[in-house]
Amino acid sequence: MSRPQTELATQFHALHHDGLLLLANAWDAGSARMIESLGAKAMATTSAGVAWSHGYPDGDLLPVRRLVATVADIVRAIQIPLTVDAEGGYSDDPAAVAETVSGLIDVGAVGINLEDGGQDPDLLCAKIEHIKRASARLGIALYLNARTDVYLRGLAPPEQRVEATLARAARYRAAGADGLFVPGLTDEAQTRAIASEAGLPLNLLARPALPSAEVLQTWGVRRLSAGSDIAQSMYTRMSALASGFLRDGDSRPLGADATPYSQLNALFEGR
Structure with a gap:
């Protein structure tokens, strides 16, 4: 039996x-169910993995209807909370994003997750405000993780990145964000500074x-x-197996490390 959405939130x-x-x-219902079975407390999508699984490049190019359908499939397959990588919201219009x-x-x-990318922080603030009003109308306490690309895209000189990140964090928090995502941040001192001063879970x-x-x-x-790393590794393994089979038709490597059919099929029984 599925759990109430308000409880999951x-x-x-x-x-x-x-x-x-x-x-x-995860990137689809199957990968999500597999990860859930391994003890995950919550589930997240990777926008890159979802886009690739539908034959699109990452970067706000996946048709929204395909994203929504994928999320619906994942929700049907799991019983833990799901958060969705919504990239930049697939629009520059805050109302459309909401x-x-x-x-x-x-x-x-x-x-x-909602990212600022290389755009003005004002735009992400407006998107956050519209989304929080919409989620309140729907009666769901949506967890909005605001992603800033200060480190990932080098939007500020190295010596100014902590300050720039904290400035954006303050604005996103005031707009209604619940968390702060800083991809590319790895330095201990900088991480400690941002974690202690951002006022949002890092x-x-x-x-x-x-x-x-x-x-x-x-x-x-x-x-x-984990981001897209698991999906990328899966594609690497698939490429190796498929290229070997296409080269010489040798069947033996295909099943050498394969999860048994019955075990995989059982994951989805009753879903």
Whole structure:
């Protein structure tokens, strides 16, 4: 039996204030159900993985109807909170973005990521305000994770990035954001400064330079996302298997590391 959406939303908020939330991002219902079965406390999508699975490049180019349909499929397959990578909202019109997010809420999402990219912070603030009003009308306490690309895109000189990030965080918090996502941030001192001064739970993107989850928690980090890395690794493995088979038709590598059919099929029974 599916759990009430309001209950899932409350749980998702709470997960950002109790230790470090680890999110292994999924791209479809099957990957989400597999990750849930491994003990995930919540689910997140990767915009890149979702776009690629439909044959589109990442970057606000996926048709919204396909995103909503994917989210509906994932919600049907899992029983834990789901947050959706909504990129920049697929529009520069805050009202249109709020309409898109309302559609995601309608099919069961309880959180979103929304990014500023290279655009003026004023635009993201307006989007956040419209979305929060829309979610309130729908009766869902949507967790809005505001992503700033100060580090990822180098929007400020290295010595000014903490200050620039905190300035944006203050504006996004005032607009109604519930969390702050800073992909590309890996330095300990800078992470500690942002975590302590942003006034929002800090989300980082997995990077080889980052330490373990246990250490990140001591830095003040409250959420760590795998991003598109799992999807990318899956495509690498698929490419290796398919290219080998197409080259020589050898069947043996195809099933060497395969999860048994019966085990995979059982994941979806009753869903």
